[in-house]
Amino acid sequence: MGKLLPYFAAKTQIVILGFICFGCPGMFNALNGTGGGGQVDREAGNNANTALYVCFIISGLFGGAIVNKCGVRFTMFGGGLMFAFYSGSYIYINHTGNSWMTIWAGAMLGLGAGIFWTAQGMIMMSYPLENEKGKFITIFWVIFNLGGVLGGIVLLATNFNHEGSLSDGAYAAFLAIEVCGSLCALVLAPPSKVVRTDGSRVEIKKVDNILADALAILKLFADPWMLILIPMMFSSNFYYSYQFGPYNGSLFTTRTKGFNNIWYWGAQMVTSGAFTRLLDRQSLSRKKRALYGVLITLAVVNAVWGGTLKMQNKYTHGALATTPPTPTDYPGGAIDFKDTARAAGPCILYACMGIQDALWNNMAYWLLGTITNDASRLARYAGFYKAIQSVGAAVSWQLDAKSVAFRTQLIVNWVLLDVSALLMVYLSFRIKEQGEDDESENIKDGADYKEDASAEAHV
Template sequence: MHGQLPYFAARTQIIVLGFVCFGCPGMFNALNGTGGGGQVDRTAGNNANTALYVCFIFSGLFGGAIVNKCGIRFTMFTGGIMFALYSGSYIYYNHSGQPWFTIWAGAMLGLGAGVFWTAQGMVMMSYPLEHEKGKFITIFWIIFNLGGVIGGIVLLATNYNHEGPLSDAAYAAFLAIEVCGAFCALVLAPPSKVKRSDGSSIEIKRVENILDDALAILRLFADPWMLILVPMMFSSNFYYSYQFGPYNGSLFTTRTKGFNNIWYWGAQMATSFGLTKLLDYQLLSRKRRALIGVAITFCAVNAVWGGTLKMQSKYTHGASASGPTDYPGGPIDFMQTARAAGPCILYACMGIQDALWNNMAYWLLGTITNDATRLARYAGFYKAIQSLGAAVSWQLDAKDAKFQTQLIVNWVLLDLSAALMFYLSFRIKDTASEFAECKPESIERIEAEKAHTFNA
């Protein structure tokens, strides 16, 4: 540790970051995983998510500049409070039936979450040394997704004998945990005081003009590597609306939705732990690790969505005010062991695919550079494009697009993105400083013209 206090060690800060996300987006994920924010009619939840991700696009683009200007503690605390506001809004919806407050809270969450996730991405990608990036991502991912597991337990416990919309007690429990998570952000150390495991410091150039830095993020649309990864970013949250709504939200009883979330997010923890063994395996070149990781992800995508297509062929809609689901036998309850085993296991496998996809996305971005300022911009760009995809996907469900149509769009998009991830993997060198050497001459020329983007 080279003499630094354990509190200022990069690994300690990643652990603290994990608990911030455990309490805030971890609980949000558990709530969102029930479909429609836990409501039988998913319209309000879908529209709130659309408002969330539309606002997320803009806050993500400005996120890198705001984080560099205001620091990670203030930005993550403010963003964390917005998660609590969103969960609490459903208590009002339960009693009034009016969606406006939930939609407004979704928009406020989008503004806060774009900056929140930009700060998270900058920390997670820039604090570890190159050979530690997989391990640090896993430490974070396990703690973060433990939030989803605990959230699933909360949902199961508070709705065990309750059918229909989630109870006020469930929403209140989520609100309380999210407030605690937001306050954990104030424990984070300033990046300038953090030391990596070799004793080196985190260097972040001070931003004097937020607008100029935001324009630098927009200029990433001229960065060939960012453009290659746009489909990967666009698709990285796109499938949530289908998995949480037409699948988990439509097929299962209220308590089983919570039960499923325990295994969905638990599977992510185990998958992330296994993947890091590959991504940090130093006896293989980084290119080979990238190719193997993307290949595993590609196989998981096609296995999971192939199984989902088989399930989807059995029904066309979930329960609603107009009647029950047309799935044979009605909603599935986890106590119906023989009937529930296959569908519940498939949902857990969706969690495996999600962990593979997002872990590989962060790791691939981290191979391009080690510069914290650039990584903050990359993180903001990533979350903006990711949010654009999510806004589109939540509206597909809000507009009652056929479930099978949503499934096919997801599957095609993921396979296209995986092909481009393979292309990037073939260009990877063993250190980020060598990355530019593997680029085609035309790309080098474009980047030379845009050098101020990278060095601002």
């Protein structure tokens, strides 16, 4: 790759990581963004997502131990194939109307994705230097979300003249791209051979006992950082159910759902790049960067959900799979992007939801990356983060599966995000200027906090 980007360079590995996620969760995001996995009846997709995130909780807790033991290549490869299995299962629904395979595929994806995302989080937070964390997050986030943009294009192209559930061709295209993405994982270098920008190497401590390491993850419930960040973790995927189902899945025609996904994920790429300039600005203290970042995020959250409430007050349901089908009760019916007078505002609002998502998740990764530079500990933090995130996601998908009123779902999301952001503001005032390694204090809380030495025993 030339002198500037040798294979073992940390930045090169982040680029490879981005393309893995471009092909696997990037496609999953685009598919999920249509609401119900692209089916008119969202029940199967909602139940599959619930099964996914329940299993994700388990694999997330054990993910750090498994990644530390088995490495990143094969854990990400195996997890990536589960994304393809999930997408392919919808072809079975199209031909049989039976949802059991998709729900089963969702559970299998949950087991694989928990380990997949733990490996991703470990790479993401441990490879950059202190002054590169925001930049590396952006490099990854832009490539990753290109997958969502491509997925939106695939959906738009394969369903341009098709209304109803997504076609077999759309699902087959997603399956093929996800298989290619999983194969990219085999190109990753072992973390022990990765070289950071300053020439230092990523240190990985061997795991002798996976169960003991998993127990160390559970002990994170006693870590002050983790306790404060639990609401942020819980809410970080919670809003997807509402945005993808009651909003995008209910208001728009099939092709417009794909069109919207192009802008939702595209907005994330732009936002992440701009946000990096703040998070990596060395002229500001880390405390100020954290505080400004959280306050910007909080302002955008309230603007976006305020606008969403205004839209939500106009309708109560999307298209229903009755005989004959019942259209949405939004004034004028489903919105098509060609009807610019009706579509401009709702489509732009959906893109703004992508901006809010990028700010929230970039802030989450950045805050977690400030705790330590130790890759093994960060793998456990990533597993803990994904486990808590999955609890929230499992709950949120069931809200839609149980037909909880759209307006109630919206209010729950808005309140949860505001409470989480206020706790992040509190944390920002206590953040330290340097990430800690091993057994150093994590938060200035009036008394030194040291991680239980037993949590390090098998790492």
